Amino acid sequence: MKKVLLAAVVALGFVLTGCGGAKLSPEVAANFDSHAKLYTTRNMHYNVSRRAKIVDTTNYQVGILIPVNSEVTMDSINRKQLVFTYKGQRIILRNRVKYTGVGIDEIAKRYFSPKKVDLSKFSEKERRAIRVAQVIPGMSKKAVLIALGTPPAHVTPSTEMNQWRYWRTRWSTFFINFKDGKATNSSTDVQKNNNHGLILRVR
Numbered sequence: 001m002k003k004v005l006l007a008a009v010v011a012l013g014f015v016l017t018g019c020g021g022a023k024l025s026p027e028v029a030a031n032f033d034s035h036a037k038l039y040t041t042r043n044m045h046y047n048v049s050r051r052a053k054i055v056d057t058t059n060y061q062v063g064i065l066i067p068v069n070s071e072v073t074m075d076s077i078n079r080k081q082l083v084f085t086y087k088g089q090r091i092i093l094r095n096r097v098k099y100t101g102v103g104i105d106e107i108a109k110r111y112f113s114p115k116k117v118d119l120s121k122f123s124e125k126e127r128r129a130i131r132v133a134q135v136i137p138g139m140s141k142k143a144v145l146i147a148l149g150t151p152p153a154h155v156t157p158s159t160e161m162n163q164w165r166y167w168r169t170r171w172s173t174f175f176i177n178f179k180d181g182k183a184t185n186s187s188t189d190v191q192k193n194n195n196h197g198l199i200l201r202v203r
Contacts, residue, residue, distance in 0.1 A: 022079040028108045031074045032082075038112040040070045042146045043133040046091055055093045057100045057107060059149035061168045061187070065133055066091070068146050069116045079104055084112070101153035110150065117146060135176055135187040144176060144183060151176075 024032075031038065045063035046053045055066070066072075066086055075083040081094045082104060095107045102110075119127050126143040129136045135144050141159060151164040162178045166187075177184045 032077050039116045042149045053091050057095050099152040139183040
């Protein structure tokens with residue numbers, strides 16, 4: 001009977017643990033309860049809105065860059081957003097569920113890790129592109145995910161697809177195309193011309 005009750009408590013732990021109604025796994029809940037120091041698993045950009053520094057999970061490719069493998073401290077979390085500290089600054093990471101297709105628990109796991117990303121498995125050209133949050137031809141999908149983040153799931157429901165659509169700003173988008181798992185165009189192409197189907201639909 002005790003084993004049954006224990007199993008029930010563990011099962012409910014995932015559902016009920018968390019702040020502000022968030023459904024958190026024990027791992028994520030512990031990171032925020034202990035204000036753990038973690039590392040970013042991808043580049044992200046924050047913008048200032050009404051004095052708040054905000055990262056949007058739509059992954060806009062503008063703003064101030066927080067590089068992959070940056071050390072951060074986990075502060076607080078609710079079902080819509082989480083807060084972390086980066087270089088003494090309070091940063092809000094807002095989850096747009098209709099664009100990501102996942103909850104805040106998965107976002108926390110996607111963006112942060114107790115270990116740094118091993119960038120040595122990428123080529124020197126890929127590492128240089130990652131450092132400046134750009135994509136170059138020949139870049140692997142894994143490297144693109146680190147450089148630009150995950151493309152919004154409502155238009156790119158699977159990273160197995162050979163065309164990923166990103167938002168540069170709220171009003172313009174661009175595509176990264178792949179063949180045999182490698183990028184065939186660069187993210188800077190969209191700034192130079194718009195004659196190759198890379199740009200950019202203004203919304």
